[in-house]
Amino acid sequence: MKVKSFTADTVAEALRLIKADMGRNAIVLKTRKAVSAKGTTQVEIIACINDEQPTTASVKKTVATETVKAAPKVSPMATPKAAAIKKAIVTGAHDSVPKIEEPLSPIINQKLDNRLERLERILTRYLVNPVQNEDVDELMSLRKQLSESDFTNEFIESLIHDSLLETAAEADSDLAQSIRSGLVRRFASVMQPSIELKEGDRVLFIGPSGSGKSSMMGKLAAHLIGQKKSKVKLASIDDFKIGGTEELNSYADLLGLQSFSSFEVTGSLKAESSGIILIDSPGLTADEGDRDKLFCRINELNPTHCVFVFSALTRPSDLYTMAKWGRAATPTHFAMTMMDLSTKYGGVIKLAEILNCKMLWTSDAPGGIGDIQVPDPNAMARTTLEVEAELCKV
Ligand SMILES: Nc1nc2c(ncn2[C@@H]2O[C@H](COP(=O)(O)OP(=O)(O)OP(=O)(O)O)[C@@H](O)[C@H]2O)c(=O)[nH]1
Numbered sequence: 001m002k003v004k005s006f007t008a009d010t011v012a013e014a015l016r017l018i019k020a021d022m023g024r025n026a027i028v029l030k031t032r033k034a035v036s037a038k039g040t041t042q043v044e045i046i047a048c049i050n051d052e053q054p055t056t057a058s059v060k061k062t063v064a065t066e067t068v069k070a071a072p073k074v075s076p077m078a079t080p081k082a083a084a085i086k087k088a089i090v091t092g093a094h095d096s097v098p099k100i101e102e103p104l105s106p107i108i109n110q111k112l113d114n115r116l117e118r119l120e121r122i123l124t125r126y127l128v129n130p131v132q133n134e135d136v137d138e139l140m141s142l143r144k145q146l147s148e149s150d151f152t153n154e155f156i157e158s159l160i161h162d163s164l165l166e167t168a169a170e171a172d173s174d175l176a177q178s179i180r181s182g183l184v185r186r187f188a189s190v191m192q193p194s195i196e197l198k199e200g201d202r203v204l205f206i207g208p209s210g211s212g213k214s215s216m217m218g219k220l221a222a223h224l225i226g227q228k229k230s231k232v233k234l235a236s237i238d239d240f241k242i243g244g245t246e247e248l249n250s251y252a253d254l255l256g257l258q259s260f261s262s263f264e265v266t267g268s269l270k271a272e273s274s275g276i277i278l279i280d281s282p283g284l285t286a287d288e289g290d291r292d293k294l295f296c297r298i299n300e301l302n303p304t305h306c307v308f309v310f311s312a313l314t315r316p317s318d319l320y321t322m323a324k325w326g327r328a329a330t331p332t333h334f335a336m337t338m339m340d341l342s343t344k345y346g347g348v349i350k351l352a353e354i355l356n357c358k359m360l361w362t363s364d365a366p367g368g369i370g371d372i373q374v375p376d377p378n379a380m381a382r383t384t385l386e387v388e389a390e391l392c393k394v
């Protein structure tokens with residue numbers, strides 16, 4: 001085993017020295033900052049190499065164990081020697097891999113060089129730049145904004161990590177811009193482009209108490225009648241709420257619609273197939289037995305769409321608990337209300353994961369006022385990061 005220290009102005013330069021001296025198989029043991037005789041910042045990398053391992057020069061002439069892994073991509077495993085290599089890859093028994101004294105193809109050589117260069121750029125960014133880079137303040141501020149907007153640490157780390165990799169691979173790239181665009185893309189990935197409801201569809205709203213289920217049902221009804229000229233009926237299976245029937249009838253009277261109260265739902269509504277039927281439900285409770293009864297009723301109604309409605313004001317940990325309750329009803333979509341009262345939208349990312357579906361609608365006005373809205377990933381990223389429109393483009 002040979003251990004040696006290499007000092008240079010940049011990580012990339014130090015890695016080049018290591019590569020030239022020890023070859024590709026050298027292993028980096030430690031990296032630290034150093035100061036040159038002139039007082040400038042340098043980087044010192046301590047690397048080691050197994051004396052018996054081939055150097056870069058010999059690696060380029062022969063295919064060693066490490067590069068055998070790349071072989072299946074370029075050549076079919078037809079010969080007994082190839083079969084042994086394949087077995088070694090599958091079982092991990094690398095010692096049994098025969099050394100093949102064949103020249104490396106120029107394509108593989110080129111690919112290895114490209115990968116090494118990319119790795120060097122990434123290391124340079126990670127190991128040298130962060131402390132001196134003027135991006136750091138902006139990065140810290142973006143991280144704080146994301147954290148305050150209820151994004152999970154796991155999400156924030158992954159977003160920043162991907163942006164670092166993306167920008168490390170490109171010269172003159174803008175890390176903050178990459179994070180902003182990444183956020184827009186990630187919001188978009190949990191949002192459903194608007195859907196067309198048709199005759200016979202049954203849209204059921206479930207969710208925590210007071211999350212805005214009835215209001216969203218009213219807004220959707222108004223939208224379908226006014227904009228889509230659809231035939232709509234309203235129904236409710238809320239037996240719990242005092243005044244629930246009156247609320248349903250108020251919406252129905254206001255919009256001139258037929259309504260089915262809780263007691264009529266399982267009877268007449270089951271046979272009903274004309275128009276689009278919107279069904280309200282009671283708030284999910286902590287009692288598992290009550291929830292099971294509710295979900296049985298929901299099953300009988302056989303909804304085509306089950307929308308989990310939540311308020312942007314709900315504390316994330318509570319929201320995730322209630323989403324786990326709601327998951328038993330197998331929601332097809334979810335919707336966020338109260339967007340006028342909160343700008344903390346990080347919960348939607350985790351919610352999509354728990355519910356295994358996407359966000360379909362949003363609301364930013366109390367019941368009876370305003371239209372139902374489709375989510376806008378750009379606007380949500382903009383609000384989250386408090387930036388102008390043009391800074392949040394993908
Ligand atoms: N500011 C604001 N208020 C809303 C929004 N959506 C609903 N609300 C209000 O929130 C309150 C609760 O809304 P509901 O639609 O009754 O909620 P719910 O989920 O049906 O409530 P329960 O039936 O009691 O479980 C009402 O006062 C609504 O006007 C919204 O997007 N923004």
Ligand SMILES: [Mg+2]
Nearest residue numbers: 213214215280
């Ligand atoms: Mg309600």
